[in-house]
Amino acid sequence: MQTILVIVLIAAALLYLGRRFYKTWAGKKQKGCEKCGISQPEERSV
């Protein structure tokens, strides 16, 4: 049972990383950094 769970988790991790890679390079629109949460160009009072 534990082995099946590990295989599923490894497959899910690989799938997630592949999807992230695809979204980064081929995604239609990326508004900002998905990791740090800064999603807009910095707007200051300038």
Next chain:
Amino acid sequence: MRKLALFGNPNTGKSSLFNRLTGLKQRVGNFPGVTVDKQMGELKTGGETIQIIDFPGTYSIYPRSKDEQVVYDVISNPAHPDYPEAAIVVADASNLERNLLLFTQIYDRNIPTVLVLNMTDVAARNGLIIDFDKLQQHFPETTIVRSNARIGTGLNELIAAIHTPKKATENPQADTLIALEDTARQSADTEKRFERIRKIVKDSVQQKSKSPGQLFSAKIDRWLVHPVFGYLFFFALLLLIFQSVFTFASYPMDLIDSGFAQFSEFTANSLPEGLFTRLLTEGIIPGIGGVVIFIPQIALLFFLLAILEETGYMARVVFIMDKLMRPFGLNGKSVVPLISSAACAIPGVMATRTIHSRSERLTTILVAPLMSCSARLPVYALLIGLVIPDRRIFGFFNLQGLVLFGLYALGLVSALLVAMIIKQFFKKSKERSVFLLELPAYKAPRWANVGLEVLQKVRIFVTDAGKIIVAISIVLWALASFGPGNNMDEAAAKVPKPSVESPEAADEYNNRVASAKLENSYMGLLGKGIEPVIRPLGYDWKIGISLLTSFAAREVFVGSLATIYSVHQDDEITEPLIDRLREERYPDGRPVYTLASGCSLLVFYAFAMQCMATLAIVKRETKSWKWPLIQLGYMAVLAYLGAFITFQILS
């Protein structure tokens, strides 16, 4: 459906007004032929539905960026599908002189126009008395509405004015929109307009007295934007921030550290033995724990920076940095992208859209990732804690804080020097850059905003960066736990059994078995393959693997090390990562992490690109593979040479 355009300078409350007028009936599209967002909404009034288009904020109809050009393209072409039947120009009432330039340019196009004087409360606070009747006399063919979009006053008057906008009479200036290339005529026209505007403002606006806030700000600014003391204060403040990051964050970090160690031990003891338990205790928990431990430092840094932003000091930093950057050939408008990159390079690269000159924009994009971003902080914090002694210099400077300050300074200095070199490859731009900066009055920080900013950053760091780290930890654990054929077991069997029976000898034997298994796993084979390339920098193959995995994102380096040093280490999962790294030895007994190899790694991470998302944004912004590849290449060379020189000098 009638089409209405919403124009205005940036930061005038234009978007707040758009939201007030259209409520939830909004959608986002693209202006034809360009990738600039077009915000559209509908206003239902008196049985009529009016479409409102929110145009990008601009100071003048003559554009300085791609976003701003949309306004020129639409206004100059009555056949354009977005050409409006009427316009609303939103102006900041506290700075009429600057805001009326765009208004007069649109007013003179014979488009029925409503002028909204927004932020009247700010104008009143600043001691400005506006004579609206007199102002109206200067622009008889427009309706002037007073509003405060933040709280929604003046909205009914505006809707009434929109319903029946005054029809502009034929104006002889209507045909005088100057060609985009003719910048000389544009400047002359702008000067002429400002002359007229100054007279109008003098006639209709009275400055009662400066507000106490403005007087206080002017007094402080004499020192804070001073050509010498301004820089001294800024660098002293930065030094203080980095000192605080190391001094105050250590207490919660210790708590998190012991919490994860106990959790790991609890998991190992509670779950039945098996692959999944090993994946949890050797892969996922150490991977997450290795990164979560740095949250106090990240939160503290963002907290202190948010206070600087909230008080209005960051605008002063931009101002003094502009002076610092110009001798290096950077456009004044490069300041905001570069300062933004100190948080994250992605918004920094996106913010370069405001730079009109292509060569200057490219230069800024190419050097922006050299600024030390927040993702480097966990890497810096781990390595500094590992190889830099925690001692005081001159009695009060913490050496670790000084090194962190030095790394941020290294990022800025290298960005400026590289910009100076890159500029030599581009044709010299004839354009004189103009950098307009408005220094807001100092004010007490709104603590709710500061708290929200910190909470949001930490939440997204944990959830989004956490997902990547968990996924990579799982893959790394699998690569480290399995190997081709029976290689791992055979290597473990070859380790000689201890001749004497003692706990120390048993520990030594277990460590050698773990090491033999790891070296013969898939990860070990991969690591050994790249070791010759990284050995001159002072790294072993385990560091090499972490360098490879952190190509996707820098902060993954810490999580990867935590996973690599946990696999097969059954007895040591409760030991903090930093202690495990300190104990790591080469087969001949030399420590792996020394001052030389640690500093070499710090320099490597200060210069290396190591961020796939930034490369993707650079590709998107430059619409070419050439620039991200050049960027990746020059930063890799810089990182390798920098790390090599550092290691050779220090070892």
